[in-house]
Amino acid sequence: GQNIDQPTEMTATEGAIVQINCTYQTSGFNGLFWYQQHAGEAPTFLSYNVLDGLEEKGRFSSFLSRSKGYSYLLLKELQMKDSASYLCAVRATSGTYKYIFGTGTRLKVLA
Amino acid sequence: NAGVTQTPKFRVLKTGQSMTLLCAQDMNHEYMYWYRQDPGMGLRLIHYSVGEGTTAKGEVPDGYNVSRLKKQNFLLGLESAAPSQTSVYFCASSSIEAGIVDEQFFGPGTRLTVL
Numbered sequence: 067g068q069n070i071d072q073p074t075e076m077t078a079t080e081g082a083i084v085q086i087n088c089t090y091q092t093s094g095f096n097g098l099f100w101y102q103q104h105a106g107e108a109p110t111f112l113s114y115n116v117l118d119g120l121e122e123k124g125r126f127s128s129f130l131s132r133s134k135g136y137s138y139l140l141l142k143e144l145q146m147k148d149s150a151s152y153l154c155a156v157r158a159t160s161g162t163y164k165y166i167f168g169t170g171t172r173l174k175v176l177a
Numbered sequence: 178n179a180g181v182t183q184t185p186k187f188r189v190l191k192t193g194q195s196m197t198l199l200c201a202q203d204m205n206h207e208y209m210y211w212y213r214q215d216p217g218m219g220l221r222l223i224h225y226s227v228g229e230g231t232t233a234k235g236e237v238p239d240g241y242n243v244s245r246l247k248k249q250n251f252l253l254g255l256e257s258a259a260p261s262q263t264s265v266y267f268c269a270s271s272s273i274e275a276g277i278v279d280e281q282f283f284g285p286g287t288r289l290t291v292l
Contacts, residue, residue: 070219099280108267108283109220153220157279164235165281167212169219 068092070168072154077174078144086139086171088154097157100128100139103170104150112152113139141173149175178203183268183284190258190291198253198287200268208271209251210235210281211243213264220267226251258291265289 070090078084090098097116101109115121115130115137127140141148151170158166184199200209210225222235224243232243240262242254251270255262265288269281 097279101281108285109281110283111280114278114280155220164222164225165210167220169217 068158068166070154070156070166072152072168072171074169075172075174077176079176080144080146082144083140083142084144084173086141086152086154086173088137088139088168090135090137090154090156090166090168092135092156092158092166094159095132095135095156096159098128098130098137099155099157099165100126100137101153101155102150103153109153144175146175146177149173180204181268181270181282181284183266183287185287186285187288188290190255190289192259192291194258195254195256196258196289197255198266198268198289200251200253200270200284201249202251202268202270202282203249204270204272204282205248206270206282207248207273208279209245210269210271211241211251211253212267212269213237213262214267214286215264223253223266258289260291263289263291 100112103109113128120129125142130137151172153170154168155165181202211223212220221237226232226245229248244252268284271279271281
């Protein structure tokens with residue numbers, strides 16, 4: 067089967083660092099995406115990994131280990147506006163354009 | 178650029194009624210998708226299209242039909258709505274340009290309630 071696991075909720079303090087984990091079991095792998103979704107809004111793209119290692123984009127970084135079926139999203143210098151759901155999505159097989167989404171991690175940033 | 182737009186934003190239907198949700202994108206993207214999002218379930222793919230005139234089933238296609246007569250539009254139809262189809266529906270599009278990350282661009286969503 068195809069499965070993506072993320073923690074349901076996390077809480078962190080403004081200015082801190084938080085790591086959101088994602089583990090996946092899919093038939094084939096051709097890229098992992100992270101999206102941010104504020105309550106009542108559409109998801110927006112944050113980052114993409116297809117090779118092992120770390121991708122950094124300002125306050126956000128994403129890491130991938132294909133052998134372990136594992137990724138994390140690292141958010142630094144947390145701000146109140148980072149309170150949102152973070153969705154992990156895997157493009158399961160090369161040549162197809164179907165994406166499998168995790169259920170999302172709801173992050174609450176406290177003052 | 179408007180990006181991806183969806184019509185309507187909200188709708189309430191009675192069981193058995195039909196309706197069409199319209200998605201439009203102005204980014205000249207080849208790929209378009211319809212998802213539904215339910216609490217605790219994440220985004221689930223209903224149908225998708227890899228180009229004008231082509232459609233394919235996703236994870237949860239039953240009870241829905243789609244059409245892609247023009248590249249910029251992707252329509253989702255519910256022929257006979259059921260309460261289980263109460264959900265938030267998102268349309269998305271993405272590019273297939275070589276060397277470009279094929280991130281999906283999402284519309285604002287349609288909140289559908291079936292009574």
